[in-house]
Amino acid sequence: MVNPLFQVPGIVSGRALGLIFVVVLAILVYYYMSSGKKIYIRRVPGLDAIEEAIGRSAEMGKPVVCSFGIAGGGFDYWTMAGLAILSHVATLTARTGTRLIVPTGGSDASLIVRPVAEEIVRTAYLLEGKVEAFDSNDLPFMSGQQYAYTGGYIGILQRTRPASVIMTGSHASEAMNIAETSNAIGAITITSGSYISNVAALACASDYILIGEEAPAAGAYLSKEPPLRASIRAQDIYKAVSLILIIGGLILMTAGSDIVVRLLVS
């Protein structure tokens, strides 16, 4: 058992540093969002490719398939990030007059998320002045069972032959079946790996992949609004801090000091 480097009275033992980290991160996000500065944000190829994929679908006159995951945890942040991407995709498909198909299902909780997704897509069409082009039957509910949903999803891909498939949110093992089918029918495949065990396989099966924090950052990145995009800078700063702590801890532990470990358990 490692002794914490410091303890703060009134704070739950072992959570003081976590609290400091979260509070500082919140301040950083607020600062970047309210500063009004135009900050350079690194490009995320997976998100940039969405416009290209939809443009390709529009040119070929083929549909776009976009899903927000199986929503196993209901409205968890993966699903919410997936819905943010879906909203952007729906705006672009409405603008270009491309058919959008959103296969839903895969878990019991997905029944709750589906109406929200429908509302998001409908709103996007409404804002683009194309509400008559919206068809709620293009958001079919397959099944509450993961693999029945997968079968339905693959069936849609085989029958409609979309030019692009965008899979976001929390897809589990079924992601590989879908991504590989999408690849086999020649569609541009953009996926997001929400599980580390999925990432490597999905990277092989997809044309573009969103890894780690790239999917939750999508809403801000795609908005193209400088204050929102600036919040991504806070993420990058924290990733840099984490790297410094890992490398510093590695060097210090090798040198015989456990100060970083004690700091992290504080």
Add this chain to the structure above:
Amino acid sequence: MSSFFKSKTAQLTIMILSFLAVFVPYFIDVPAMTTFSTKLMTITAIVSAFTLLLALYSQFRRGYTFIQKRKRGWIFKAYMMISIVLMLVFALFGQETGPYNWAMYAIITPLSSVNYSILVFYMASTGARAFRARNTRALLLLITGFIVLFYQAPLTGAFFPQLTPVALYFTGTFVAAVAKMFLISVTVGAIVFGMRVLMGKETTILGFTKEEAS
């Protein structure tokens, strides 16, 4: 009243208060707040169960319209609705025995297992495409892949035990390091995403247009 709950201010206020009710007792030692937080989460679970009922009702209404208009594939929609009703009725007789248990273990589980096992062919197809030694890095990846594959396969693991420490080194160092970094980046991304939601900046998922949110 409904317009009040649809307003941005009301929704954000409820969201921020709920967030604080869970966030504060996680970090700060206030027993009364911990009790409150636990009760709030129980209430949320109950409300979610009712939401599921509402979602089911909505699904049935959509399905009914679909069948009534005899749209293409209506027969599948009818099949799904009948299946849902049957499973609901079966569940009334108990889940451990009886027709519900039979449907689960004689139909749904085997079908899901078959679908899951098909995954191996998809993995093989992806692997065949991705693992081509086009350059030095791809060759290294291919060799590493084969070492880990042979280690995982029982027979080769038994015949070539010298592969075990190499494979364990790969999985215990490189894979573990990448997994940790993935976890850190996802966590930081989630916190920043949460911040934007609480600040009312993630407009679409909150159900607002940009104009309403500003």
